[in-house]
Amino acid sequence: MGATANSLSIVSESGIAEPINMDIDHIHFYVEDAQRWRDWFSEIGFAAVGTQITPHTRTEIVHIGDIYFALSSPLSQHSPVAQFLDVQAVGVTDLALRVADLPVILNQAIAAGAKLLQPLQVETTERGELKLAQIQGWGNLRHTLVQRTGSTPLLPGLELVQTDQAAALIQHIDHCVLNVANPDLPVAIAWYEKVLGLRGDRSFAIQTQRSALRSQVLVHPQGSVQFPINEPASPSSQIQEFLNINRGSGIQHIALRTNNIVAAIADLRQRGLQFLKTPASYYQNLRQRLPEKLLLDLKILEEQQILVDWHPEQPQRLLLQIFTEPIFAQPTFFLEIIERRSQAEGFGEGNFLALFEAIEREQIKRGSLG
Secondary structure (H helix, E strand, O other): OOOOOOOOEEEOOOOOEEEOOEEEEEEEEEOOOHHHHHHHHHHOOOEEEEEEEOOOEEEEEEEEOOEEEEEEEEOOOOOHHHHHHOOOOOEEEEEEEEEOOHHHHHHHHHHOOOOEEEEEEEEEEOOEEEEEEEEEOOOOOEEEEEEEEEOOOOEOOEOOOOOOOOOOOEEEEEEEEEEOOOOOHHHHHHHHHHHHOOEEEEEEEEEOOOOEEEEEEEEOOOOOOEEEEEEEOOOOOHHHHHHHHHOOOEEEEEEEEEOOHHHHHHHHHHOOOOEOOOOHHHHHHHHHHOOOOOOOOHHHHHHHOOEEEEOOOOOOOEEEEEEEOOOOOOOOOEEEEEEEOOOOOOOOHHHHHHHHHHHHHHHHHHOOOO
8 A cells, every 4th residue: 555645654765655554562551550450451361471660660561462551550659650640540641653664753753743752762682673762642642652673572671471372362452542622633633643644534423312422533544553532522421521530631442353252252251341231222223223134143242232333335344342341440441342344444333322322321320420
């Protein structure tokens, strides 16, 4: 695929512009107790693969499929984690992006107005070379830019235990969702297009009797990054509740991809993971709408509370998804489990109303929505 108007590119020795791939390398959480959350992720199937302790911070690494989460907590008030948690709720602090040519990406990002937090550093070992730099993203979110050649540590000085998770039911990060305040959505979109070369893919709006949101999906033209950004469209929106509790913009959820969502959800439920409930009326309506040619076991899907969406002209392109309850004490961050059949695209737009209403039911339980 050639470079597009909103993509970043390298000029090769031949003088031809070549696209720069961009994928999610790892995701960094700041939490109050890294060991506790290492154990929590281990309980739902992740493997604990590394620990790094500095004078002020403890970091644990968990891994499943090709997904790596770093979990950091403070050992003293001098830790950057403690300083972060003084101003924002626990959650994602760094969405790290793997690129093909870090110096070029970094120079173009800075030229486009990005704030440099950590300059380019290079760690060379007998097994490969690791290049890292970090820029400020939207709000308090940061983006570590990573380039790897050979077999390199996840972070400088952080060697990981090798595990075989080729057969894991959860394999990849499908997308990450950012919530921003109203009216910041167009400004945030423009920033990510200009600085990181993402481009608009699709947009949508959701409204119930109680609340509403607007969303724009950004993707990287030559990479796997999918990055929806939401803003509230009503004072009682779940997005506004997130912004209030989180004390600012931030990552609302991460979608984890599987090739067998029924088996994955059955396994996760057995491990104790809690999911949002879907009313029986959703499946009654689904039975009426579902094309006859789609041979789905709706009984099993209903038992596991899995939502179903499909392309109206290519119904074999099925998207199956489900959302957890918020995983932290404060109702901010949650996980999504998603399966895409026949290269299904989109984000389950046909299910958004059902999701929104499910989250509203949780808001009502918390007393944050009348």
